[in-house]
Amino acid sequence: MIEYKNIHKEYQGVSVINNINFKINNGEFVVLIGPSGCGKTTTLKMLNRLIKIDSGEIYIDNKNIMEVDIENLRRNIGYVIQQIGLFPNMTIEENICVVPKLLKWDKDKCNNRVHELLSMVSMPYEQYAKKYPKELSGGQQQRIGVLRAIAAKPPIILMDEPFGALDPITRDILQDEVKDLQKKLNLTVIFVTHDMDEAIKLADTIIFMDKGDILQIASPEEMLRAPANEIISEFMGKRGNFLDAENMACSDLMRTPVFTIKDDKKTLECIEIMKKRQIDSLIVVDKAGIFQGVVTIESIRSKGKAGEKINSLISKDFPTVLQDDVGKTAFDLLMDKKYDYVIVLTRDNSVVGIITKSSLAKALASVVWGEM
Amino acid sequence: MSWTLIFQHLYLVIMATIGTIVIGLPLGVLAYLNKSFNRLILWSVDILQTLPALALLGVIMVFIGGNSLTVIIGLILYSLLPIVRNTYVGLTNIDPAIKEAATAMGMGKFYKLIHVELPLAFPVVFTGIRIAVVTSIGVAVFGTFVGGGGLGSVIYRGIHIQNMNLIMSGTLSLMAMAIIFDFSMAWIEKKLYQK
Amino acid sequence: MQYFFSTYGQMLLKAVFTHFYYVLISVSIGFCIALLLGILLSRIPKYSKIIIPIISIFQTIPGIVFIGILFIYIGMVPTTVIIALSIYAIFPILKNTYVGICEVPEPYKEAARGCGMSQFQILTRVELPIALPTIISGLRMSTVYTVSWAVLAAMIGLGGLGEFIYRGVGTNNNILIIAGAIPAAIMAICLGLLIDYVQKLVTPRGLREENSK
Structure with missing residues (x-):
């Protein structure tokens, strides 16, 4: 279980996260959503301590993350970013094995894992393992980005607008793949997006943020049916008319x-x-x-x-x-x-x-x- | 040390820079227009800059004797690379849409080059000129060995008679000259890019 | 021609060797120092923003000055040449190391941190490999310059190919000038090509296209 307790963050005196609290259960797919500058990415990056917490605590399975060795913490949390960030100097295989190698897995184990992971996304080992990121399409690269994140079998995956730069069709396919992986491996996923369709499609729980506050935590259906306030319904309204959704009768x-x-x-x-x-x-x-x-x-x-x-x-x-x-x-x-x-x-x-x-x-x- | 030497140094550098632009710009344009020349041209100017400066000056001296023209020719050959390469790169990197628009409006190849492409590539070319000038200021020091004068002679004499003051005055003038040119041209460059 | 080789052959060979020796030693020393300093500077970008321009100013000092000043203080020994050339070799490599590391795109560094790499691991596994092509082009610049400045060793009577050029210029002997200039030019070109080759060799395939220009 992940627990954010009274998390607060300021940049140059301007508060960007205002004492937020929430909990995430194991195996839950949580989507952080909100307009740009709402603090969703900051909230995400605090979990693997890429961004410092000013006050408050985050617990993973009742352990304060500040008390865990920072590198160990990160090695046990998968991380996928929008810019993909595959290391250009490493082959696909080497990229996937970055964290397993840091965790000192032996060669055979790494190799087996690469085979296993590539077959999961139907990218044959023989064809892709020795290629470099540049030689892959954007969608394929991000697929590898996801595999790199789950390679060392971390229980938690953080995804920061991972599909934002992909074309709609590829994005759709990758969303399905990620959702499948998440269910199959029972992963806890925290996913940042500003795309409501994506949130509804993927989330078990949506956390809606605005100006550093959490406005609503709800399942997709619930949020569709009963958005907590104007900002949320307006945000969702970009997708269609939701005034009826609330009162929709049989x-x-x-x-x-x-x-x-x-x-x-x-x-x-x-x-x-x-x-x-x-x-x-x-x-x-x-x-x-x-x-x-x-x-x-x-x-x-x-x-x-x-x-x-x-x-x-x-x-x-x-x-x-x-x-x-x-x-x-x-x-x-x-x-x-x-x-x-x-x-x-x-x-x-x-x-x-x-x-x-x-x-x-x-x-x-x-x-x-x-x-x- | 006198101002004469400073002006002599400046004279070498400025003459060389003018010469480099006169030769380098067309070479860069040629490399851009003619794909079969471009490798040859870029490779040649690259080799020229690889040559040790004193060796280059020595060889030129063999042909035309030792004087300031020797130094100027040496500096021209030596600083062709930044100008040729930047002209080529500047022209190559122009947005293809603009080139296409110019062609579509019925501009001829030459007209398009003069009125559209070169003006657009100019900031990049100017960067090349700046690099050429600053390099030349340093390399012109070698001029003294082939009878070309300039600040190199002050430094050289200072070393010979082991006079620290002489060395320092030569060096500091040289540094000041390099910095003034570099900064002022960088400032112009910035303005050019802002346009 | 034959006369030239029988008279100067032995001497020329020795000069080439001396010249090469100066270049090799100075560039090696310069490379090590520059690499370390470059990495160090990349760790303190705040200060480096001030330090790097200062270094650039020092770079405008011609090599002849280093040799001259050291000559006055240390004397007519090979160490003078080597120290002067090493100092001169430092600048391009240092600058390129610093710039190369700083220009590694942020997403790679963030991904590396996110993967749980330590600072040192990020440096050795991500930053340095990605910066390597830039560092090596700095090495090429240093090497070519050093071949050029090493000619000046002869100015203080310490041999190398400059000796031929000096004597040739001094006595108006064109053959001597050519005899010094051509091998020096060949040495510079060959070392340049060798480093180009090494650069290709050490640049992983995934980074190659980016630097093909």
Whole structure:
């Protein structure tokens, strides 16, 4: 666990970090974000002591970093910078092995590690190990920059706008790779960016900073839904209209019209309909259109008899939301992954629509990128 | 020591600098315009500067005898490198977009060179001239050995008669001259780059 | 021609050897001192901003002055020449070492610190290797100059190729001038080429294109 306690920093009498406090759990992907000059990079670089702390303490696993030998501290924290900073006088292999060598790993171990790491990013050893940074594209260089940071298996990685100088497509690919690596290796990552899309895509937790203060610490969804103040919503607003995101109800996310069947249908009929529509469940309503439940193909197959009415097969145990419920409710139900959709009801229990993952994505997309 | 010697020294340096510009600038332009010459030209001026100054002066003396012209020719050959190279580099480093724009406006090769490229390359060329001048001030000391006069003769005499004052006065004048030229030209250079 | 070699051959060979000896010793001493001082200065950039311009001013002193003054105080011994030439050889190397190290781009140094290198490790593994091409071009300058100034050893009667040039100039003997000048020129060019080659050899492939100009 990483803990910032009352961290304060001044440059020439001007305070740039104002007594900030936060904690980061092991394996968490934390993104520091905010406008330029907000102190995010300063906050990051204090952790590996590239920038001196004026007052306050930082603890890593309850150990004050000021009490750890500075070089040892840094060797156990991976570090990736925007300018990449691969040493031009060293080959790719030598670059990756910088920290392992500092930690006195033997040759075989270093060599194995280089093989292992290069294969992780699909850059064949034979083709790339002996090349120099100059001979690689920007994206490849930064890939190596990331590998250099994780080479000695540090539990913590710091990344300072690592993809800021890359083209959008390469950036996207590298973001995916980093997120994968982070999950696979259970790394604690602290990542600085000023790009909200990047933050939302990568973060478990976003820390929003402005003028040396932390304005909000929240998960991406939470920050999207309920930005703590004007500055944050304005910052995110550059990406689209978020005023609606806050009040987004289930009715905004659902797909209509919805196909329902009456509860007096027979089993074979239902199977026919499902086949025709290529679905595996049907929403059942009574004559007045009141929601009764759902029949699934499994329940008909296991318990149903040919020619029988479906009444006894209707399952009431299916997620429903009211159309005025906040969108997050439906989101959470869907994320459970047990169900493919959520049924949206009116207050008097008639069916108005369903929310599927794709309708949800579409609705969110329209908020993010405007009407689609 | 008299002012005469200082002026003599200055005369050598200034004449040599003018000569170097007159020869070096076209050579630099030629190196830029003609790719097949550029290696030969740059390599030659590089070799010239590698030659020991006294050896160079000695060889020239063999051909034209010992006088101030010997020193001036020696200094010209010796300081070609910075001017030729900077002319070449200055012209080469001009933003290709500007060159293209000039061509697109219908400027001929020569017109473009005179009206666009050389003016743009001038600050870099000037840096070359500054280096040439400061180097020449130092190298001109050797002039005394081939009968060219200048401050070298004061220093040389001082060493011979073991007169510290004489050595120092020669040296300090020389240093002052180098510093004054270097600083004032650096100042002009700065103005040029700011434009 | 044959007459020349039978008369002066032995002497010329000795002069070449003496000349080369002066250059080799002085440049080696100068290089070691300059490298150390250059590294030292790069550690204290605040003071170096004042020290380097002062050094540049001293660099305008012609080598003849060093030799002359030392001659007066030490006398007509090879040490005089070697000390004077060593001092003169220091300047270009010192300046280039300092500039080379200071010009190592900040991201490399930051990355090195971030990797947990100590100051010394950053110097030896990152800064010096990246600055090496610049340092070596300083070495080339020093060497070429030293070949040139070593001619002056003859001025105080200490041999080398300058002796031929002096005698030639003094007695209006063109053959003697040429006999001194040509080997000195060849020596300077060869040493220059040798150092160019060494520079290519020690510059890692990753740094080469940058310095090809």
